[in-house]
């Protein structure tokens with residue numbers, strides 16, 4: 421693992437690190453904020469999965485999360501959204517290929533050799549983090565924005581007991597029924613739609629839900645509302661009697677102005693579960 425940079429932030433350290441990923445078959449970069457409390461021993465970890473077009477950097481630079489994580493005494497990891505590099509397949513579109521891994525394990529050419537983001541986030545990166553940094557594996561929460569909200573919700577529901585809390589900002593809620601999903605799942609997973617269901621938060625909610633606190637925020641002025649399909653997940657949550665909050669935030673759009681506005685509440689929400 422290589423240290424790209426380490427900067428003092430809110431009494432803690434905002435680091436950027438890169439490491440060779442066997443699963444993605446390329447170097448992967450991630451940001452990790454460690455609060456001051458990490459100097460005295462392992463701290464809880466909040467995962468923040470980013471959206472389309474993002475790298476590890478967008479949320480790290482624009483969400484304002486570090487201040488709240490420092491106060492709460494929790495670490496936050498900001499993984500990249502896809503494998504990258506000259507030898508990695510790409511597409512001219514912003515919503516497929518590099519920057520658009522969709523947190524799935526691709527089975528189709530030309531994506532399969534590198535686009536293994538589900539296993540990268542749930543298997544390889546945890547190994548790196550928990551062996552190299554003072555982080556408590558027993559106290560993890562997960563959140564994300566848009567494509568990353570889809571990643572957070574699907575991963576949380578698929579690993580019962582691993583995450584104590586899950587939240588999402590403007591998540592892609594029902595990708596198998598949206599152009600933010602159908603296009604990418606066709607490319608990454610192939611035409612057989614039965615392979616897609618494991619990566620759809622609404623379908624997972626209908627099937628099993630999440631055993632723990634859940635918080636979702638969605639702006640009413642989001643320019644991508646028709647693609648995100650919050651109504652599908654909200655209906656599935658109600659049908660399952662899933663505990664938690666699904667909040668429509670009046671007037672907010674899809675940007676990091678929305679994410680940073682509600683970040684304090686999301687960090688506090690996770691901190692309550694992680695310090696319990």
Ligand SMILES: N[C@@H](CCC(=O)N[C@@H](CS)C(=O)NCC(=O)O)C(=O)O
Pocket residue numbers: 470471472473474478482514565566567674675676
């Ligand atoms: N570039 C896309 C928009 C992509 C977009 O809004 N991405 C969101 C996540 S889904 C984001 O966080 N963008 C990066 C940023 O705002 O820093 C478009 O032209 O439609």
